[in-house]
Amino acid sequence: MQRADREGVVLKAIEKVGKDLARQLSRGKPPALQVPARTLANIIWDSEAKILRLGSKKVKREFLDMGEARKFMQTVLMLSLIVKAIREGDYPTIRDLYYAGKHTIEYLNEYGKLQREETWDTQKESDSVIQDIEVITGLLREHMGILHDTKGKIVGRIVIRSGADTIDCSRMGDGAYSIPPNPDSLEILDVDAEYVLVIEKDAIFNRLNKERFWEKNRCLLVTGKGQPDRSTRRMVRRLWEERKLPVYVLTDADPYGFYIYSVYRSGSITLGYESERLATPKARFLGLTISDIYDYKIPRNFIIKAKDRDLKRAKELLNYPWFKESKEWMRQLELFLSKQEKVEIEALSGYGFKFLTERYIPEKLERKLWIE
């Protein structure tokens, strides 16, 4: 969304929440907010669209309910902070919002004794209110101009407009374009690529960039440096959705790598509501798989014994609906749990530094050896 949109559509959507409350008050009704429930029970796996969705369940948050007054007040406070930021052209971070809204309320209790209460005690509380506002308005916090840490980088033949600037991501030398906090503010002007290769590890991204892999293979390279942030996920989603580019994910052969793929593909279950906008349900896992360890005859002394946390994570993955629906994923996870072995992607360098780029990736793509 462009800046104009932030001050138009977005501001209107947020102001509407306030106007609804004002209307209730002017009719002499006790004010209440309708908030889509973010509980696990209300997060539904849509196996057709292969995406997590928020169900239709809503909770009513009433001002005159002792148990909800605090949360009601927090939500209205946060709404007012966000509206003020948009009107004044500010771009606060989620932590800025925490501090901007944090103050002590003093009041006399029923015995006339002075009491003090904080608007919120921890950032967890204020972050949760921001999530409520996301589901109430149907907007991402990025649309509201709320900033956060970003980790993503992109290179390749893609030309982007951001504000007044036109950015050619094939002209970054040995560096890359650092994906901005709100990828929806970008206009994708031109793409000359056949697919997107998402790389778990930043150092491997740097190597492929240095080799100009994207140029030789007509692709875009993206990294989210491990567990991706929201901006990287949104950027990948847009490339898939708007430009119909297939997306391939390249990680270590271990449950943490598979989990990273899972985040790109479907998001996390506890934040299921984000997935409708951030997930890339057709993202393909290119490797490394557990069976690659044996198919590519990775030397024994390169293989790492699985740790308890790897086994624990693999068991969790077995229960993810999008893995459950895939025979090949079940096979990989069960192979991992029986062998209890993992390898890093750099283990392929035992066959030479170019093995990954000149043999492994092309072979996997050509023979369609990815997992969906």
Place this chain on the structure above:
Amino acid sequence: MQRADREGVVLKAIEKVGKDLARQLSRGKPPALQVPARTLANIIWDSEAKILRLGSKKVKREFLDMGEARKFMQTVLMLSLIVKAIREGDYPTIRDLYYAGKHTIEYLNEYGKLQREETWDTQKESDSVIQDIEVITGLLREHMGILHDTKGKIVGRIVIRSGADTIDCSRMGDGAYSIPPNPDSLEILDVDAEYVLVIEKDAIFNRLNKERFWEKNRCLLVTGKGQPDRSTRRMVRRLWEERKLPVYVLTDADPYGFYIYSVYRSGSITLGYESERLATPKARFLGLTISDIYDYKIPRNFIIKAKDRDLKRAKELLNYPWFKESKEWMRQLELFLSKQEKVEIEALSGYGFKFLTERYIPEKLERKLWIE
């Protein structure tokens, strides 16, 4: 260094080590390497240049010494891997080099029994050998084309050449230029800025970028996202050294923030040899200081109680020579240890989202309230 240099000067410097060994052998001498000692005792604080330097102590690593043969072999193995990578135009990561060199050596011991030994067991061993090669050749591993994770970003009026590309870091929209692994391969073509502002936190960098702080204040913005990587440190150093730009560092008011400043300024004591190239000895600490907490009347409920690890780190910092030489740093650290309180930079948002950029930073700069 340009690519041509990597294949010229750099290759020559590394090959020279091999040639020296060959010469020793052809003269019938047992081969030995002279390696500058990277021990703490050989790392010297140069209080004039305000930089850590490696002293003149060298260790002789002899092939025919049972206690050193393994390390000797590892060093020669790594040298051969690096030379091969340069000759073949490869850009391995430090982890690639670990795997490329890792193999099992089989031999018969004095009783005729088959024995096995790994060239190296852990990446810590192979990384240590790379460090030895850095001090033997006087080159940084970046010069040799060895890649690693990068975290740094830069925006502002600086034009850079990397390979065939000319990159204008004032035309990045809401994004930024991601600093490449080897900043010495960049040519700085043009800078139109009065200073460099190094920001600890990525989210704050994004906010200042979104506000176009660099444009309004004629500066360059850099972040290393917390503890900076080598590339970010090298980039900042180059801007200070070659372009004579004053460098200001902005962090939270806590010992971790001060430590980050310390890394930009002087590097870490254990890797003192890097500092001659990576440190920016004249970097100034702009804030937040501990005394800012009281001078700016940060509300009590924004103040965070120091944790044990904060106190421990503050006590360590008291012993750093570059802090010891500064009365103001001693005062700040002692104030911290007596008050045992810290604040985050976002706490300033309690005074409005623009307080940091429109009041705090300009005030500190104008009244020269930084610490050196």
